[in-house]
Amino acid sequence: MKHLKPLLILGLLFISGCGGAQVGADTVTTDVDPSIPTGLEPPLIFSISPTTAARGDTVTLTGIGFSTLEAFDIVMVGTNADSVQTTGIQYGVASAGETLTFVIPADAPLGLQNIAVLVITNLSNADKQMTITP
Numbered sequence: 001m002k003h004l005k006p007l008l009i010l011g012l013l014f015i016s017g018c019g020g021a022q023v024g025a026d027t028v029t030t031d032v033d034p035s036i037p038t039g040l041e042p043p044l045i046f047s048i049s050p051t052t053a054a055r056g057d058t059v060t061l062t063g064i065g066f067s068t069l070e071a072f073d074i075v076m077v078g079t080n081a082d083s084v085q086t087t088g089i090q091y092g093v094a095s096a097g098e099t100l101t102f103v104i105p106a107d108a109p110l111g112l113q114n115i116a117v118l119v120i121t122n123l124s125n126a127d128k129q130m131t132i133t134p
Contacts, residue, residue: 042122078114
């Protein structure tokens, strides 16, 4: 029992050293998954296509900073043309690099709406708008 504690500490040190940063002669590599956003920069929406769409239609956002993992992207539809409401409709999307597509849900608010994207805790610009029709 007396020797168990030092062995446990050595084992934990060994395990914690595995899989972390590795330093070579001239390079440093890490085991970072590039598909997981780092949270350094918020996403930025450049355009929405189409700018008028009906409930159930597919919409494409073009921009940067979207996650390639669907679970990290949440499209937010504003409840009015002045601001994006975090209590608005939120739903998962599919992302492919610099484009992100989503389907307007059946209960989306109608009229001119601000669109934003939340990637983990980073909120995009909310100055892009689209008109949602029944």
